Amino acid sequence: MRKTLIFALSVGLMGGTALAQEQRWDGADDLPVNPLDCAGAPGEVAAKPYDGGQPNNPPDLAGKELVLVDVPKLIGIGYFNATSKGMQLAADELGNVKVTTDGPTKANIDEQITFIDNFITRGVHGVLFAANDPVAIAPVLKKALDKGIHVIGYDANAQPDAREWFVNQAEFNGIGKALIDNMAAEIGEDGSFAIVTSTFTTPNQARWIAEMWAYQQKCHPNMKWLETVEAQEDNILSFNQATTLINKYGPELNGLFGMTSVATPASAEAVTQAGKCGEVAVVGLATPNGMRPYVQSGCVKSVVLWNPVDLGYAAVHVARAVADGKLKPGDTQVDAGKLGTLPVVNGSEILLGPPFVYNMDNIDEFDF
């Protein structure tokens, strides 16, 4: 039923041109794709009316001290320590912003709601959040808006009408481009590669593979897709699947994509243990901590993700711009300090920019 719906939807969206479209690769979804320009020019921003919510009579804070709280999914892990570090950085730089981070010690939506609720009572000017659940968090965020508090999301979105803006760390087509470009740089324009993903129907991974496929068709047409294998998000299964691919294709296999933060290090481990470092390139989405040994040994050259420090930094700049009246519904860009101007996409989202590539030179600066 769901598949039929998605199919009908995608056919409807793509209209007549869809009929001419080839079969997509295994593990890609059927949604419309939007490959970026090969040269790296920013993608076209689809115009969409502002769909966020608005606070009820917020106090005029232009140029005045701004008190923000940051409620991430959970505290005490490297990733959100990094976003919180970026927020402090922006606050220090701006001088008139105070931001404190506090939240649950487990990624628990119930506790996160209670934290935000308490902050509303305590009285703050703005709430920054990374939602544990987009719908469950909405009532408490709407309550904040109702009390005149600015609400900005980052990392994990809520329903659009429950917050003003959302800082989006990466769009699917941006990730697709970064992965394919880095692979092409390592294995050449006519290299062949295989993919280790979670499952063919996992939404994010399926979206990324569809965008990778579209971008490869457009910009690196001679690269060859060998196979996509499913490995859940299981360490041992990912390792076994990657090893099977290495044995099955032998010298024909030039590169492996890891689509999850589990599959990428497991693929790197499989290549290392097979003694194929330098022959089989590994490119994928993963965290620096998981990939550090392979990057330092030189077996992996590029790990694609976003920079969480920049993500937190941008969120504070967005909050400041909103309070100062410099970012209003309908605006198309916002000034974000050292990150330059960031574009508004999807109505009420701010795009952090192209994904960040971790390599031997910068990986030691990150701990998450």
Added chain:
Amino acid sequence: MATADPRAAMPGRLHGLMLRHEMVLAAILVAALFVLSLQTDRFLTTDNLLNQGRLMAEIGLIALPMTYIIITAGIDLSVGSIMGLCAIMLGYGWKNLGLPLELSIALSLLIGTIAGAVNGWFITRVRVPPLIMTLATLALYRGLAEGISQARSVRGYPDWFFVLGQGELLGVPTQLWLLLVATVVAAVVLARTSFGRMLYAIGSNETAARFSGLPVDRCKIAIYALSGFTAGLAAWIFVSRVSTTRSDMGTGVELDVIAAVVLGGTSIFGGTGTILGTALGVVLVQLLKNGLALTGVKGDATIVVIGSVLILSILVSNWLRARRGVD
């Protein structure tokens, strides 16, 4: 010997009043209210207190049958998982099975009751210790919830559904009324009925209770079923409050509930405990969490304070009991 009795050092009336665990708790609660209200003017406001009432309704409800269960020297670790299972069944019945929402709510309450009764049946008939049995169903029911939901959440409930979790009645959150009524009923049943006295009898000496001809097994199945039903009720309130269902709802609730009950003076070995104590325990934990958050204490430090209060209150209570010479 009479001169060495510490009781002689204290006037009779004051002595009886001071030594009740509930009094110790109430004193701590008043002290905490006082200190916290000095720290921030946003704490002791009607708005904030009513809002805290809304947030503690689920824990408070589940704590009532938990008090019964712990009085009989049992424990129910599966309440959080039953809450998750009921939340999922509520959404699943409505969205996937196409039941009317009212029927789906009834179904989810029924499933909660059955889940609790299953605990009770195994504990009494198969003689599985309550700790082991409910530890097993803690995993089992959570697994069912995750399996049935397939990690998908159900949203888009009609407006009337949100009255329970987000609405107000006479200016007081709807679920707080429910909690108040349930607490009074639970207190009266425990203190004034033969059922209540039976719970104490089972907890004090189960063998003696059996030989006295009390229906021990039926009573135990009833309280575990009641616990499951209440967890289902809490799930309904929670889904209504946050407007979506997730399979991880209620994770860790069992620990909050048991902490509040034990803080309220119910002995984990059975035989003693009151609903008033449990209510004070629930309120104290909730207001401490809220007050500390409002004064700017971070989340991790707050749990440290809560843990310390729990230990302290039990130490004080034990010390007083030892002085009194009871037990």
